[in-house]
Amino acid sequence: MQGASVTAVSDATSAKVHFSRGIPPLEAIPSAEIAELTGSLLSAEASRLFQYAPIGLHAGDAELREQLGAFHAVDPDRIFVTNGSLQALDLLAGHLLKDAPRKKVLAEAPTYDRAVQIFERHGAQVSGIPLRHDGLDLDVLRERLRTEVPAFVYVIPDFQNPAGVTTSEEKRRELVALSAKFGFTILEDIPYRELRFAGTAPTLIGDLADGVEGARVLTIGSLSKVVSPGLRVGYVIAPLGTPKDLAALAESTYLSPAPLLQAVAARAFASGLVRRNIDEVRTLLRPRHDTAVEAVRKALGDAALCVPEGGYYISVHLPVRTTEEKFLAAAGAANIALTRGSAFYPADAAPPSGTVFLRLPFQALSAEEFTEGVTRLAEVAQRAE
Amino acid sequence: MQGASVTAVSDATSAKVHFSRGIPPLEAIPSAEIAELTGSLLSAEASRLFQYAPIGLHAGDAELREQLGAFHAVDPDRIFVTNGSLQALDLLAGHLLKDAPRKKVLAEAPTYDRAVQIFERHGAQVSGIPLRHDGLDLDVLRERLRTEVPAFVYVIPDFQNPAGVTTSEEKRRELVALSAKFGFTILEDIPYRELRFAGTAPTLIGDLADGVEGARVLTIGSLSKVVSPGLRVGYVIAPLGTPKDLAALAESTYLSPAPLLQAVAARAFASGLVRRNIDEVRTLLRPRHDTAVEAVRKALGDAALCVPEGGYYISVHLPVRTTEEKFLAAAGAANIALTRGSAFYPADAAPPSGTVFLRLPFQALSAEEFTEGVTRLAEVAQRAE
Structure with missing residues (x-):
């Protein structure tokens, strides 16, 4: 030394x-463009945007849910909007672990450190499954599942933070099959998914689970890397019905995200700015x-x-x-x-x-x-x- | 019938x-005025306001903490900013109950229902102390303290929600004395405090505790009733050092409140709009x-x-x-x-x-x-x- x-x-x-x-x-x-959208929204709707969000809209601004639904080609009723995607992780951890008989969570090793902290704060025991160049080591995962089924498995399948790894289509399908077979939830976190520079995107794990009996996937999205972190807009794509449960939890945690920032996000999609x-x-x-x-x-x-x-x-x-x-x-x-x-x-x-x-x-x-x-x-x- | x-x-x-x-x-x-402040902020500082808040500023925007410190005549380092005051209750409940040997919480009966829900979600057993026309029934409180000391006592001392009751100066002093004697924290929630139409305001409980050895008070404020609920800006006035702990907790829950809304709130104070x-x-x-x-x-x-x-x-x-x-x-x-x-x-x-x-x-x-x-x-x- x-x-x-x-x-x-x-x-x-x-x-x-x-x-x-x-x-x-x-x-x-695109700060200047977002500022312009904000200005034009405020000149028309300031009084709505500086008031509380209406009761019943605590799953998110209606226009934003429409836009996110269209962006992901899912029913807008499956969308739940949060104060950034970290808050989504926090609410989902609370939601999934509250009454879980097993507080075990499996995650990629390495994985996003803040996510692990959040799961642990909710009482989870987080265990790592080695991450290979094409996703989780499924042999190790299968071996683990023989002795213990987790409450959920947390993955960042696209351009993973911190490793940069993208989970292969084949491994995604296998994960969905394992979710159905063993009855655990997959938490799929996709903040970087849209930032693909080459090659073809594998299918969203949530989409692969559609129609697979017993498979359960919750997908977490964020606007931080596609338009602006300062908007603090994250969201969950969940099975129908779940957004209502999450909204009740949010309502007794922070009430609702700020109406203005959600409206700006909606306009950023509607105007084509996000694309x-x-x-x-x-x-x-x-x-x-x-x-x-x-x-x-x-x-x-x-x-x-x-x-x-x-x-x-x-x-x-x-x-x-x-x-x-x-x-x-x-x-x-x-x-x-x-x-x-x-x-x-x-x-x-x-x-x-x-x-x-x-x-x-x-x-x-x-x-x-x-x-x-x-x-x-x-x-x-x-x-x- | x-x-x-x-x-x-x-x-x-x-x-x-x-x-x-x-x-x-x-x-x-004052939606139009807030919209105007927002516009002028964005024309000067959009790129800062749509980025993540800088690490180290997760206890809140520096200018907003200055303004809130001046408003309450306390050191700005004692201020911690949240996504609305409900989120402050949630973080404080987590902070106070996490390692508490006793998960008991005492609250006014009646009290703010969402607060009770939050405390219970964090594992608290919430017990009611009758609220009289001038605050908690201190005889009942003293009797309870003989058998069990709570982690904290939650009060809304000014124009209480739901009862409209204001806690008398005398009862405030006695509460502080009990906090010091028995070693529990007082959570003081003051969303309505500034809306006084007649008479003189009793002293803030947090201020009464200054210099009282062993007394510990955390005060929760909100901008929802004094300027705008849509800004989703709440805050905590805490002993020096506590904001740092709360910021670490917030950082692993939702990262930080939105920079734009905090900056707007700061300007609303600085421009005199709040007053x-x-x-x-x-x-x-x-x-x-x-x-x-x-x-x-x-x-x-x-x-x-x-x-x-x-x-x-x-x-x-x-x-x-x-x-x-x-x-x-x-x-x-x-x-x-x-x-x-x-x-x-x-x-x-x-x-x-x-x-x-x-x-x-x-x-x-x-x-x-x-x-x-x-x-x-x-x-x-x-x-x-």
């Missing part, structure tokens, strides 16, 4: 590379993705879990001869900001031994920054012992 | 009187209050719990010779919409025997409507057996 920290001093004079937060770059948020922005974000991020894939390949060899083809993240299991703690310290000294990779693993799971897990968000970095970052990471990995 | 339901048919031809929902009348919400609107709402509601007090006195005698002097509600314990069920049916037949009074009581409490509890919101009714409503109620009470 002595050598690493000495070298770090000179590295530190170069610009810091942020491989940390997964937020949209400002240029991916247009998705295209623009794809165009914006595609070259960053391509650079990232190439740079990781060149600097880190075959450590990448997958070629993401979309979303915000590429990730690696990087072989190191040291601990994560020391690796992160060395990376920090080399002026690289990283999120602790082990934090993405449920408590009973970990990266393969001899590796550290690194989430490398490419959405907000220029080609130069990203390439410089992984090059430095390769040096740190080589040096750190 | 035969007679009542026959009479009801003719009553039903007159206009329906809504003694049900406690929402602000539209004319109490101005409070004055206007007082002027608007004062005659409705006076009419209500007079009409209740005339039609229902001395059944009123108190002369509210502010807020939205006057309430009565109305002597009846029938059940609540039958009374509500007869009132419905006479075209009066009421909220079920017993629903405002925690499970172990009830209105005095031989009476029904009626919450009569006056904030949205004209003098004629309110007077007509209580006159009909008096008739229903006389007839119903």
Whole structure:
């Protein structure tokens, strides 16, 4: 480590590379257009939008539910709107775990750390199933199901956070079949799904479950990556009837999301802004993705879990001869900001031994920054012992 | 009942009187002014306001915390901003009950029904202490404290929902002394506090606790009744340090409230709109209050719990010779919409025997409507057996 920290001093004079937060770059948020929509809404409907949402509309603004229903080609009555998709996770965890005889939850390992925190806050014991380049390791899942059926299985099947992995069509079908056979719910979280830069999207797990007797899927969507995080609009696509239950729960938690922000979101769909922005974000991020894939390949060899083809993240299991703690310290000294990779693993799971897990968000970095970052990471990995 | 339901048919031809929902009348919400503030904010800062709130600002927008601190004459670091005050109740219930050795909560009987639901969802056993014309019955509270100390006591000390009662200065001081002596927290909910039409406001319980060794008060505020419910801005005034804990909890529940709505709220304070609107709402509601007090006195005698002097509600314990069920049916037949009074009581409490509890919101009714409503109620009470 002595050598690493000495070298770090000179590295530190170069610009810091942020491989940390997964937020949209400002240029991916059409702020001026949203502001304009907001202005025109307010000039017509301010008095409705600054009042409480009407009782009976606590599952969400009617126009927004229509628009989301149309976007996903589902009955608008299946849509439930929340204050951002994290709040959807929180309500669903409460809803699914409240009277569950089993407080067991299975999740991909690695997975979205905040989701695990939320499930645990609701009393769940969260257990990890290894994530492969094409989704959950189903052999491990099947083995687990033989001894214990969870209340639900949480997956992020498209351009997963943190790994960038997309679950294959085949694995999606198998998951649905297992849900039907064993009677657990699948929580499908799809914030990045629309941000596909290449290839063809597999079917939504929720759609695959349609008509499969006994299968139960709840899909969680978000507007944060397709139009604006500041709107704090998330939603759930649920079986008919469930939105009413969720609305009752929301009503005794925060009453309803803000009418204004829901109305703005509805207009963003109705005016075509969401579709247009998705295209623009794809165009914006595609070259960053391509650079990232190439740079990781060149600097880190075959450590990448997958070629993401979309979303915000590429990730690696990087072989190191040291601990994560020391690796992160060395990376920090080399002026690289990283999120602790082990934090993405449920408590009973970990990266393969001899590796550290690194989430490398490419959405907000220029080609130069990203390439410089992984090059430095390769040096740190080589040096750190 | 035969007679009542026959009479009801003719009553039903007159206009329906809504003694049900406690929402602000539209004319109490300065929608056009808020829309203007929103527009001017967006023309300058749209890109910040449609992005995620910066990490580290999850306790709330800095300017809004400054404004709320100034409004209440407390350190802005003591302020924590939420998605409406119901969400504050939810987070505080989670915060206070999570590791509490005792899941007991005491509340006024009657009290705000949604608050009880929230506490129960967090595992609390909520028990009622009778509410008198000047606040909690402290003799009953002291008696209870001898056998069991609750995790917290929930009170709405100003123009209480549903009863209209304001807790006296003396009882506030005694509550603070009991908090210090027995080591429970006081949750003070003050959505109506600023809407005083007459008399002098007693001191905020949170302020009385300042400097009292061992006393612990968390105060919950809301912008819903002073400027706009649609903004969904609530807040907590807490001891220094607590906002950080609450922010961590919020961060793993809904991340943060919407930056735009918080910024609008901050401007509504900074521009003087909130102060101005409070004055206007007082002027608007004062005659409705006076009419209500007079009409209740005339039609229902001395059944009123108190002369509210502010807020939205006057309430009565109305002597009846029938059940609540039958009374509500007869009132419905006479075209009066009421909220079920017993629903405002925690499970172990009830209105005095031989009476029904009626919450009569006056904030949205004209003098004629309110007077007509209580006159009909008096008739229903006389007839119903």
